[in-house]
Amino acid sequence: MKRAAALALAALLLSACGAPGELAVRDAYVVPSPSGTGPAGGFLVIANGSDRERSLVGASTPACARVELHRSWLDGGVARMAAVDAMALPAGGELRLEPGGYHLMLFGPCTLHEGERVTLRLELDGGEAREVAAEVRPAGGEAAGAHDPHEHH
């Protein structure tokens, strides 16, 4: 009896350790291709509240045919981009997917309507997955929001 209780407690503690609550996803949004011909970009922030490094290993969405993990970076003034197999979620830190850096590439055909939300399924190491709602936003909107103190509405 006692042993069963201890096991149950241990199981509970273990499940708490791996609990989805330790990873918090926020600010998820998707930007369709302005020309309608290219892939969409996906951006979000994942905070890892646990004390072990995790990783994002894949993603998918019912709104597009296929999603890849990509990274853009500047190399001596030249914009470069490459697909990556995984993105690290540092222990106690966060992974930011943002324009000009790590991002998701959503390949078409896509069904994306500005202002609506789509579901992004994030695949993590260890077979864990997480679904988040991502808002569909217009391209370039992120720059306006971050840099436009002159605009008054």
Place this chain on the structure above:
Amino acid sequence: MSNPAEAPAPRRLARLGVRAVALAALGLGIWFVLEVRRALPPPAPQVGSAATLLPVPKALPEFRLVDDGGEPFARERLAGRWSFLFFGYAHCPSICPMTLGIMRDMHRELSAGDPAYGDTQYVFVSVDPERDAPDALRRYVRHFDPGFVGATGDREELGRLTRELGVFHQRTPGGSVEQYDFDHTASLLLIDPEAQLRAVFSPPIDPLEAADAFRAIRRLAGEARS
């Protein structure tokens, strides 16, 4: 450490000597730095930290591109007004939309003030003519501003222009027939009304700082002419 007032005379003298030597060294150092600076060529002038002015404006070569309406887009289209050029491709999901968003914010900032800055031209040149047909380019640039212009051309014509401007663009290895990417210069190039490259705005670009730098460059250009 003892109080300087209590120090015996020789030590006080020694200290004075050290100070004199230090002062002389400092003087020599300043003289040396000034001399070296005089001997060196002047650095490329910075207009704030947002832009690097070319010491001598660089004339653009003749080139023949096609705009987003299918019309010819040649050097003449850059004459008579100031233009910002950005080289990218419409399938680029991250850096290009971000930069066109910055161009739009600059344009808004500049048009909101002195109307003299409102006639600036913003051109997105695609280095991916195979996929960026005029109508796709038009949708792409109009998404950011109805006045923005898209242009592209065959490899030879693109190369003629980008070589002269120092713009790098290269298809990245891998990918498939319809899905591939480009490495490309992420700077904004400022072309003056004489169709000369005048300044380079390198990332990260803050639209308000860039707008300020652009105004400063035009003031400088105006002073030089008058």
